[in-house]
Amino acid sequence: MTALIQKPWIWAWIGAVSMWLIITIVTDIGAGAEVMSAAASFGTFFVIVAIGQMFVITLGPGNVDLSIPACMTLSATLAMKFMNGDPSLLLPGLLISLGVGLVIGTLNFLLILFLRIPPIIATLSASFLYQSTAIWSNRGLRVKPPELLGDFAVAKVFGVPFLTLAALVLTVAMAFLLHRTRFGLSVLSIGQNQKAAKLAGVRVERVRFVTYVMCAVLAAICGFFLAGFSGGAALNMGEQYLLMSIAVVVIGGTSVAGGFANLTGLWGASLFMFLLVSMLNTFGLSAGFRLIFTGAIIVAVIVISGRKT
Amino acid sequence: MKASTLGTICLTVAAGLMSTSAIADTSDKRIALSNNYAGNSWRQAMLTSWEKVGGSAVSDGTVAAADAFTTAENQVTEQAAQIQNLILQGYDAIVINAASPEGLNGAVKEACDAGVVVVSFDGIVTEPCAYRIAVDFKNMGKVQVEYLAGRIDGGDLLEIRGLAGVFVDDEISAGIHEGVAENAQFKIQGSVHGDWAQDVAQKAVAGILPSLPEIKAVVTQGGDGYGAAQAFKAAGRPTPIIVMGNRHDELTWWKEQKDANGYETMSVSIAPGVSTLAFWVAQQVLDGKEVPQDLSVPFLTITQDTLEVSLSNTQAGGVANVEYSLDDAKAVISGN
Numbered sequence: 001m002t003a004l005i006q007k008p009w010i011w012a013w014i015g016a017v018s019m020w021l022i023i024t025i026v027t028d029i030g031a032g033a034e035v036m037s038a039a040a041s042f043g044t045f046f047v048i049v050a051i052g053q054m055f056v057i058t059l060g061p062g063n064v065d066l067s068i069p070a071c072m073t074l075s076a077t078l079a080m081k082f083m084n085g086d087p088s089l090l091l092p093g094l095l096i097s098l099g100v101g102l103v104i105g106t107l108n109f110l111l112i113l114f115l116r117i118p119p120i121i122a123t124l125s126a127s128f129l130y131q132s133t134a135i136w137s138n139r140g141l142r143v144k145p146p147e148l149l150g151d152f153a154v155a156k157v158f159g160v161p162f163l164t165l166a167a168l169v170l171t172v173a174m175a176f177l178l179h180r181t182r183f184g185l186s187v188l189s190i191g192q193n194q195k196a197a198k199l200a201g202v203r204v205e206r207v208r209f210v211t212y213v214m215c216a217v218l219a220a221i222c223g224f225f226l227a228g229f230s231g232g233a234a235l236n237m238g239e240q241y242l243l244m245s246i247a248v249v250v251i252g253g254t255s256v257a258g259g260f261a262n263l264t265g266l267w268g269a270s271l272f273m274f275l276l277v278s279m280l281n282t283f284g285l286s287a288g289f290r291l292i293f294t295g296a297i298i299v300a301v302i303v304i305s306g307r308k309t
Numbered sequence: 310m311k312a313s314t315l316g317t318i319c320l321t322v323a324a325g326l327m328s329t330s331a332i333a334d335t336s337d338k339r340i341a342l343s344n345n346y347a348g349n350s351w352r353q354a355m356l357t358s359w360e361k362v363g364g365s366a367v368s369d370g371t372v373a374a375a376d377a378f379t380t381a382e383n384q385v386t387e388q389a390a391q392i393q394n395l396i397l398q399g400y401d402a403i404v405i406n407a408a409s410p411e412g413l414n415g416a417v418k419e420a421c422d423a424g425v426v427v428v429s430f431d432g433i434v435t436e437p438c439a440y441r442i443a444v445d446f447k448n449m450g451k452v453q454v455e456y457l458a459g460r461i462d463g464g465d466l467l468e469i470r471g472l473a474g475v476f477v478d479d480e481i482s483a484g485i486h487e488g489v490a491e492n493a494q495f496k497i498q499g500s501v502h503g504d505w506a507q508d509v510a511q512k513a514v515a516g517i518l519p520s521l522p523e524i525k526a527v528v529t530q531g532g533d534g535y536g537a538a539q540a541f542k543a544a545g546r547p548t549p550i551i552v553m554g555n556r557h558d559e560l561t562w563w564k565e566q567k568d569a570n571g572y573e574t575m576s577v578s579i580a581p582g583v584s585t586l587a588f589w590v591a592q593q594v595l596d597g598k599e600v601p602q603d604l605s606v607p608f609l610t611i612t613q614d615t616l617e618v619s620l621s622n623t624q625a626g627g628v629a630n631v632e633y634s635l636d637d638a639k640a641v642i643s644g645n
Contacts, residue, residue: 027520034519034544041543042512128381131348140353141626142558154543230508231535231558232626235348237508278516281501287473 008253009265011301015251016268019275023282035278037156040164043270045229047167048222049241050248050266051174052215056119057249059208060191060258063119065215067108068245069238070127072223074134075100076233079224080143087148094224101220104130105213112212113205135235142232153228163225175263187211191258247294248273251301338595339374340588341400343392345408345432346383349505350556351532354581354628355406355431362585362632372592374400385412392416395425402426402591406584407434410476426594430587430606431579432476440594442587442604442641444579446477449608450484453528453552454492456575460550463494464525467517467549469503469510469537471530478502481530498522503533507558511536518544526550531578534559554578555609555629560620567616576611576619580631589638600642 004010020039024032049068056065075097083093104126111122145153155162178184186207189197198204222241227233250256251272252265273294280290342359346352356377363375378395380387385408393416395403403420407413407429414436420427421438430442457466468485471478482500489495499517503510510533518524518540527537531554541548548566553559553576566572583606594600609631611619623629633641 023520031519035516038515038519038544042515135347135353138626139357140348140350141624142350142556143626144558226508230511231539232507234506234508235350235353236504236506239504239506240509274512274516277513278520281499281513281517282520284500287470287502291473 007264008255008260009262009268010253011304012252012265012268012272015297016272016275019272019279023275023279026282033159035275037159037161039271039274039278041154041161041229043267043274044161044164044167045222045226046241046244046248046270046273047171047266048225049219049245050252050270051171051263052218053245054249054252054254054261054263054266055178055187055211056215057246057254057256058187058191058258058261059211060194063208063258064246065108065123065212065219066120066242067104067123067127067130067216068219069242070130070134071101071104071216071219072226072238072241073233073235074104074130074137074223075220076223076227076237077134077138077143077235080145080227080233081138083143083146083149085144085146087146090146090149093146093149097220097224098217101217102213104220105216106209108216109209109212112208131235138233140235142234144232145228149225149228150231153225163229171263171267178261178263183207183210188259188261191255191260193259244273247298250298253301256302335372335592335595336370337373338401338592339376339399340372340402340404340591340595341395341398342375342377342584342588343388343395343403343405344377344379345388345406347379348383349532350626351581351628354624354630355584358582358630358632359584359588362582363588366588366592372595375588376400380408383408385409389413389416392420396420396423400425402428402595404584404587404591405429405432405434405439407432410435426591428587428591428594430583437602440590440600440602440604442583442590442606444583444606444608446480447484447487449577449579450481450486450528450530451488452577452610453575454485454488454495456552457495457526457528457550458488458492460573461525463492464496465498465522466495467514467521467524467527467537468497468500469514469527469529469533470500471503471505471533473502478530485528495526497528498524503530503536505530505532507533507536507539507556509533509536511540514540515543518546523547524549526552528552529554532556534576535562538562548572550574552577553611555580555611555619555623557620557623557625557627557629560611560616560623560629564616564620567613573613575613576616576629577608578628579606580609581628582630582632586633586638586641589633589635590642592635593638593642598642604641606641 056063079093079097083089111117186202248269252269254261366372388408413434417427417434417436417439427439429439433441499521501513514537526549529552534551534553535558555576555578619629
């Protein structure tokens with residue numbers, strides 16, 4: 001039991017479960033099941049971007065990707081525009097999306113490496129470039145996804161959204177990558193002590209490159225499926241995902257200072273963030289209260305996790 | 310600079326001598342648009358309308374320039390600096406969609422003092438020297454409830470609000486609540502923020518829906534109706550009357566439902582082309598016309614009968630739009 005309490009991811013799950021219990025108690029078990037299914041649907045999108053952000057943040061202080069919203073928007077906009085509702089172009093559309101992620105991740109890294117711009121500023125300023133490209137390419141017109149993609153994005157297997165299952169598989173794969181492969185261990189060791197990692201033979205810049213590209217590719221994939229899910233790409237579709245990607249990582253128990261990460265907490269935190277909003281909406285509490293509450297929770301989590309290490 | 314000042318004086322004198330009906334010439338006047346945000350389809354349509362109408366006014370020789378400038382960060386300080394730059398660049402009029410009603414007043418006052426005509430619209434400014442083209446957002450909320458009162462006997466409503474902390478959101482919501490207060494047969498069972506975005510609205514509605522009783526109708530703010538419809542569908546709930554907000558995907562969905570099962574609703578929003586009305590108002594002021602400081606622009610309502618026409622006139626993926634002509638502007642000016 002005490003061992004469980006000491007797990008960094010436990011608080012996010014305690015939060016998620018208590019939010020769910022409150023909602024279920026004030027309504028009924030049927031509503032509880034429905035709200036859980038909705039939480040899984042929407043939480044999936046948070047998890048996909050948060051996985052990438054988690055790897056980036058784990059690289060250590062100063063590492064964060066602020067271009068996630070712009071990357072999602074550009075990927076979705078270009079892919080939807082290219083497919084133009086034609087289901088036979090689904091695969092090339094997905095490839096375009098992946099390509100956007102690859103290019104954005106590479107550009108971000110090049111700015112950081114060669115121009116020696118701190119990642120926060122590099123990814124933020126580059127995101128203006130990506131967002132402007134999205135605006136320029138389609139002037140904000142909302143192109144419908146192919147029906148097949150829309151159906152796929154909302155499909156459920158025994159009440160569990162298919163995308164959620166896919167994201168769970170992705171999570172397991174990423175957990176393996178993080179804890180069992182040379183690459184994952186390199187990310188962790190760079191976050192713990194970059195100098196020591198370098199002296200120990202870790203190719204720091206190569207690992208950083210792969211991490212930033214992976215983050216952008218995941219954001220691009222998330223944008224692609226989110227556009228399928230919500231009926232098209234929109235210029236502001238990524239707006240919520242900047243703060244959310246960071247909040248989910250932090251609340252999920254990953255160290256903000258880098259070097260320690262876990263994927264279990266991402267799911268707990270994603271469900272928690274969705275259920276928190278639902279719970280406050282159910283009680284009719286205002287948006288201002290919700291923002292204060294969210295901020296307070298993030299501060300509290302950072303304080304608690306900071307004290308432990 | 311000297312030559313152009315001299316030219317202006319000559320023209321003014323000439324106009325004064327020529328007649329008393331004030332046929333001043335605006336062909337050498339330059340108008341700028343100071344816009345705070347471009348990151349959604351409505352704003353993009355607003356800019357496109359401006360380019361179209363402003364561009365043709367320039368090629369007709371009605372004005373010398375109609376340039377649009379958008380700030381990158383949607384911040385008051387940035388837009389204030391932008392307005393100061395536009396003053397220095399010697400524009401004769403600045404049309405503003407403002408990031409804040411009060412925050413730009415200092416810069417607006419500077420512009421007025423420098424003899425620049427300032428016309429604000431949509432996001433208006435409170436500085437008295439500026440002209441305001443305001444939308445009665447409150448009424449935009451209220452008409453939705455009044456429409457519902459004519460359609461159904463009453464019941465539970467779900468309210469989708471916009472972006473928390475924004476003036477427009479508060480106004481529309483206040484109008485909705487006023488309407489509900491006057492029509493006691495309705496009760497707002499839940500209220501969520503959809504941020505005027507379909508995916509955000511879809512998420513918020515999906516989260517609150519399981520805890521709500523049967524919802525008879527959804528009152529909205531625009532850009533959120535389609536997302537709400539998707540959330541109801543995903544939850545396997547009967548589709549309520551969802552008030553739409555003139556977006557192409559909303560109108561398309563409505564048309565599909567109408568054809569399939571006779572679904573009836575209404576749609577209301579502001580036409581992004583209101584920027585062109587502001588353009589003509591600025592032109593009229595430069596032309597020496599008497600223009601009241603406060604003008605109001607009607608919102609664009611689409612009904613069951615006008616759905617097909619509106620849908621066919623709306624660009625795929627865009628927003629139902631109206632571009633205003635000089636005559637429309639004159640009508641709005643004299644109507645006040």
